Amino acid sequence: MREYFYEAPESLDELLSLLQGLNNAEVKLLAGGTDFVPRLSKELDEIPKKQKPPMHIIYLGNTGNNEIKEDSDNIYVGSLATLTGIEENNLIKQHFPVLTQAMKETAGHTVRNIATIGGNIMNASPAADSITPLLVLDAQFVLTGIEGSRTISAKDFFKGPGSTAIDKNEILTTIVIKKGKGKAAFKKLGRRKAETLSVVNAAAYIEIENGIFKAARLALGAVAPTAVRCYKAESKLIGKPVNPDLIKEICSGVVEEINPIDDIRSTAWYRKQVAPVMLERAINQACSEE
Amino acid sequence: MFKSVGKRVPRFDGIGHVTGKTVYPSDLTMPGMLVCKTLRNPYHCTRIHFIDTTEAEKVPGVHSVITHKDVPHNLFSMVPDHHVLAEDIARYKGQNIVAVAAVDKATALEALSKVKIEMEELPYVTDPVEAMIQSEGFEEVMLKKDLQKQIS
């Protein structure tokens, strides 16, 4: 039978030195646990196939870091902010309503009350609903280790399903988003309306000047090993007039930038049909808010 | 005139439901209660060659490990051709083969992990038309006449 240990460090420093001490052990960082705990319960219901090493569960909830702050240039979201905390936060509603919208469509109330944005990011599902908006908002992630902190752009952070550029013994502490003047929108397609994982999700950020696209950042989720920015579509859009037919045409070309798979939620074929549609809707909605 | 017709009559167990007082089987516990977990057929159609439960029985906290040999009357269901615990052939994925009674779930699962079992995956049929064509391999086809005989 597998052995489990539990620690609840009271600060980031305590956490980092604890991780240093557990360098060779199997460690599970626990934030909201809404993805980890069901998987753990499933493992505990199955006939064990082989002896596994002890698992050290480290609860992050007492290390603080769950607030949302601002200065003149940026908004700083603590990685342990709950999804409900973000959904209800006035700074986010004011500056990044796209994130508020994405939170409202993520899982349901009872999950959002304990799930954290850091957990959603570090779980790095290609279908995660917080990641596509963060990609188009060009968010920066602050990673802290015992040596200090470094910052990495969201667009360079995700390597594959469940895999990121974080080092062992580093923690994602803050998500930094620069305040801007553009508008963004998020569209999600699931197998049902509520409490569902994305079959495809899309986010679009645009800046319009004199009826011309001055800037555009587009992202799609659940259509590749990670959520992806659609750089080719973006460059086709920039400098062009805001025109629904042109937007539709550019979005239809986005199939070249994605490679979805068949999985339990949907098929590659279906995702190729709907990804352009969801992206088009996201762009159109962002435009209507400019 | 009528006590119930045309009226909104509350359920007799409604208060129990809304207060969480209604008792369901999984809510029941009793002193000395054990947990049962089973080893299930992982394939759709399987020939079971042998089962060895000696190691499983030695796990501390295990009270009993049984196979079909320990079941006095191994048939159940409306048409009694279902085995309580599979005999030489298990006919569906998930069919119970070995059962363990232990002090808790983790112990029961640990015991099942120590059951030595040799299984051979057999070809399976899941289409009814195909099944009718292939029926020469199956001796247990029950005809209506046999059913009458069983009941009478």
Next chain:
Amino acid sequence: MSKVLKFVLNGVPVKVVADPQETLLQVLREKLGLTSPKCGCNHGDCGSCTVLLNNKAVKSCMIIALTVEGKNVVTVDGLNTDGKLHPVQQAFHEYGAPQCGYCTPGMVMAAVAFLNENSNPSYEEVKDALAGNLCRCGGYQKYADAVMAVAKGEFGPIPKGVI
């Protein structure tokens, strides 16, 4: 390795020994003998395990028990002060929403948490609040109608706070 867990349950401080891998649902049902939160799926989909954690509705099967140290947990058993039914419970009963009753404790807690923060909801908002609670018997419409009725004041004032 087990640890001592201390938290407040339905207004009363409790102390229990829990293993790291145990969920709050397991500790409530198996160690504290409180069987009102139900285990339907054990992986956070059905909501029959819904309880309040620091006044927020959560699914207790998704929570590691040791993480509720020092926090406030309320189950449906904590709602019946003075032996009277909470307006949500009265409404569910009168509207005939529970059939087999298995989802009901979870529905009650989700509705109570929602109404504590939303005094004038729309029907869409009510449906959204109960979206995490599945009902195999199909009681959904009656549950939502009953919650709207409570919100409109048909079952009297909603008690402030929960206990």
